[in-house]
Amino acid sequence: MSYRVKLEVFEGPLDLLLHLIKKNEINIYDIPIAVITKQYLDYIDFIRSLNLDIGGEFLVMAATLIQIKSRMLLPATESEDDDEEDDPREELVARLLEYRKYKEAAGIIGERGETWCNIFRREQVPAIKGEGDFTISDISLFDLIDALQKVMERAPDASSMEIILDELSVKDKISVILERLNNQDSITFASLFETDKTRSAIVVTFLALLELIRLSLVYAQQLEECGIIRIFKKSNSGGGDGGQGAEIYN
């Protein structure tokens, strides 16, 4: 005989607090901190007694609650530059209210989603179950590396002693590439390296490209006939999951 225990799973400490507030019909603008802290700690203890892990953020909140409670017990200080809030609960309440706003909005949006997932459109209608999120891409990592080698060969010799400052970082290069793709449907692989004057700059650009592919922001295709590789921006439209992948498989 097995017992099934229904345990409320909370997304985080704020979620738990809101639940306690609602359950006890507490006025969120005037939280009885001692009561709430006790219930909160009871819950934490309960979870632990079940040998379940409790996230660190829950413990941080526990400490916060205890701190607020103790501050409320102390007499008000009279220091001049009192930059602390008059009400030690204020900050917590603000956080709770903020979170609750979005939580409720999420609920409404979720409901809307439920209705809309029963509405079908003509596009790639289904994400075919089980086929996975990726389609075989036209280009492999090795093709890209081959192409990179060709670009490297044309690069100026690394033996020059010139130290070039202000080289773009990978992050910057990512932005550059994305920007170019905003203006054009696709760009050639070779053109990515046009402004790179050193071998290290070429490598940076290549890393940026790999990152963009990994983030599914772009994909690469190679034309069979001439071997030219083009980089395309991934379109963002289309509902639901399943996308054209540019998965690089090694």
Place this chain on the structure above:
Amino acid sequence: MEDRELRSIIEALLFVSQEPITLERIMNIAEMGDRGRTLAAIKEIKEEYFKNGHGLQIVEVAGGYQMVTRAEFAPWIKRLEKITTPSRLSRSALEVLAIIAYKQPIVRSEIEAIRGVDSTGVIKTLLERRLIKIMGRKDIIGRPIMYGVTKGFLNAFGLKDLSELPSLKEFSDIASTGQANWVDEAMGNDTV
């Protein structure tokens, strides 16, 4: 061009178009300069479908018009081979999605500050489902990634644009009429 013909052209375009199609594009293709006439034609198609109990409806979503099925026929549609509905989003996914939709562009730390929990996994899932996208990097220390919602998001939730998001309320009792209208609209019962 006669009205009848215009309506048929629009109907055909709506059928074929895989993405919501904008009014402008319709006018362009149909070579119809009269905006009012085009809108009227679309409205007529909408009404016709609604009145005659069609299995399809015309909705305004993601900035354009689209021909979609009516929700009540979902049970039958699902019997078609290979039709699957995308799996439901978890509560935390909806929360993160809502936060991003309202506050875009927004970075992960800001999202986590609101929720009080680590949101990396959820963000990854939402990216994979093409409901959110990377909008670039914020120009502050660390250059964190900024996120925003995609057209796919608008599509999946039947929103014309972000202005159709429910307004954020401070108080926990959202007017029940407001909520009902939402669901009604989605079912195609909007006042035509």
